[in-house]
Amino acid sequence: MHRSLSTGCWLAIRNNKMKINYQIEGPENAPVIVLSNSLGTTLSMWQPQISALTSHFRVLRYDTHGHGKTEKNETVTLAQLGEDVVALLDHLAIEKAHFCGISMGGLTGLWLARYKPQRFHSVTVLNSAAKIGEATGWLSRAQAVREKGMQAIAATAPERWFSESYRLTAATHVAFLCQQLAESSPEGYASCCEALANADLRAELSAIDLPVLLIAGELDPVTTVADAQFMQQKIDGSRLEIVTASHLSSIEAPEVVNALLIEFCGGNNAR
Numbered sequence: 001m002h003r004s005l006s007t008g009c010w011l012a013i014r015n016n017k018m019k020i021n022y023q024i025e026g027p028e029n030a031p032v033i034v035l036s037n038s039l040g041t042t043l044s045m046w047q048p049q050i051s052a053l054t055s056h057f058r059v060l061r062y063d064t065h066g067h068g069k070t071e072k073n074e075t076v077t078l079a080q081l082g083e084d085v086v087a088l089l090d091h092l093a094i095e096k097a098h099f100c101g102i103s104m105g106g107l108t109g110l111w112l113a114r115y116k117p118q119r120f121h122s123v124t125v126l127n128s129a130a131k132i133g134e135a136t137g138w139l140s141r142a143q144a145v146r147e148k149g150m151q152a153i154a155a156t157a158p159e160r161w162f163s164e165s166y167r168l169t170a171a172t173h174v175a176f177l178c179q180q181l182a183e184s185s186p187e188g189y190a191s192c193c194e195a196l197a198n199a200d201l202r203a204e205l206s207a208i209d210l211p212v213l214l215i216a217g218e219l220d221p222v223t224t225v226a227d228a229q230f231m232q233q234k235i236d237g238s239r240l241e242i243v244t245a246s247h248l249s250s251i252e253a254p255e256v257v258n259a260l261l262i263e264f265c266g267g268n269n270a271r
Contacts, residue, residue: 018070018071018073019069019070019071020062020063020070020071020084020087020088021043021062021063021068021069021070022043022060022061022062022063022088023043023060023061023062024058024059024060024061024092025050025054025058025059026053026054026057026058026059027054027058028058029058030056030057030058031056031057031058031097031098031121031265031266032057032058032059032060032094032096032097032098033053033057033058033059033060033097033098033099033100033261033265034060034061034062034085034088034089034097034098034099034100035049035059035060035061035062035100035101035105036061036062036064036085036099036100036101036102036104036105036106036108036109037061037062037063037064037067037068037101037102037104037105038102038103038104038105038127038247038248039064039103039104039189039192039193039196040067040153040157040181040184040189041067041177041180041181041248042063042067042068042069042180042184043061043062043063043068044068044180045102045177045248045250045251046059046061046250048250048251048254048258049250049254049257049258049261052254052258052259052262053258053261053262056262056265057098057265060088060092060094060097062084062085062088064081064084064104064105064108064192065080065081065084065188065191065192066185066187066188066189066191066192067184067185067188067189067192068184070188072185072187072188072191075191075194076191076192076194076195077195077198077199078107078108078111078195078196078198078199078201079111079115080195081104081108081111081192081195082108082111082112082115082116085099085108085112085116086112086116086119089119095119096118096119096120096121097119097120097121098120098121098122098123098124098265099112099113099120099122099123099124100123100124100126100261101123101124101125101126101128102126102127102128102248102249102250103126103127103128103132103222103223103247103248104128104132104192104195104196105126105128106125106126106127106128106129106223107125107128107129107130107132107196107199107201109123109124109125109128110123110125110128110130110201110204110205110208110231111199111201113208113210113212114201114204114205114207114208117208117209117210120210121210121211121265122210122211122212122213122264122265123210123211123212123213124212124213124214124215124260124261124264124265125212125213125214125215125228125231126215126249126250126257127215127216127217127220127222127223127247127248127249128223128227129223129224129227129228129230129231130200130201130202130204130205130227130230130231130234131199131200131201131202132196132199132222132223133196133222135197135198136197138193138194138196138197139193139194139197141153141190141193142189142190142191142193142194142197143190145186145189145190145193146186146187146190149186150181150182150183150184150186150189151182153181153182153189154178154179154181154182155178157177157178157181158174158178159221160221160222160246160247161174161177161246161247161248162174162246162247162248162251162252163219163245163246163252166245166246166252173251177251202230202234205231205234205235206234206235206236208235208236208238209236211237211238211264212231212235212237212238212239213238213239213241213260213261213264214228214231214232214235214238214239214240214241215228215240215241215242215243215249215257215260216228216229216240216241216242216243216249217242217243217244217245217246217247217249217252217253218242218243218244218245219244219245219246220245220246220247220249221246221247222247223247225242228240228242239264241260243256243257243260244256
């Protein structure tokens, strides 16, 4: 199987220069699937998906605004997170793609499904909600990381991200992800917290007219099964799957998530 890899680009967005770090892998003639990471992670979080997905798709993953090697550009909003994806597609001359996002990336996917449906074949929303948490909590977290750094947030991340059993059996990998979070940009993280504080698509869900797959973790304390059920009720024709995992289900239950993605996006018939 032929694979190619590219990384890094400069994009002109709203008359400013902004660096979006990306990797694209897989057969050049295969359908494209875009992977969008969660708050406090980078495109490397999708490594458990790459081998399986590149057998069927050309996989485009990128560092979300202010995360990893992607720069921050002014105030961050949910709309800007979505427009970053569209700008990346434009830069790579990709007319239409599948999209899969987790947590903050899933909320970005909902925005794209609502406001840029012409650019996507389907949207998969992992461990997310039309409104994640409460504004006061996000704003308090943004203030805390600006004043004290990322260490305290990183120390409590395992309980938010993973089930107890996964934390015990994959302690080394959990520690790596938390260290990556601890070393991330406080300003990039805080700005995305502020974007989440203002993001609420609950009233927009019924206007979505794309194939949507919702994947919820039955052990997820952050974006619950009830959050996913609410989205399923509002998005006509959407499909809900519940997996045995906590908040980062793509890492904790990769085989199940990969199989669902491949089946839903038509990967078994893609080549």
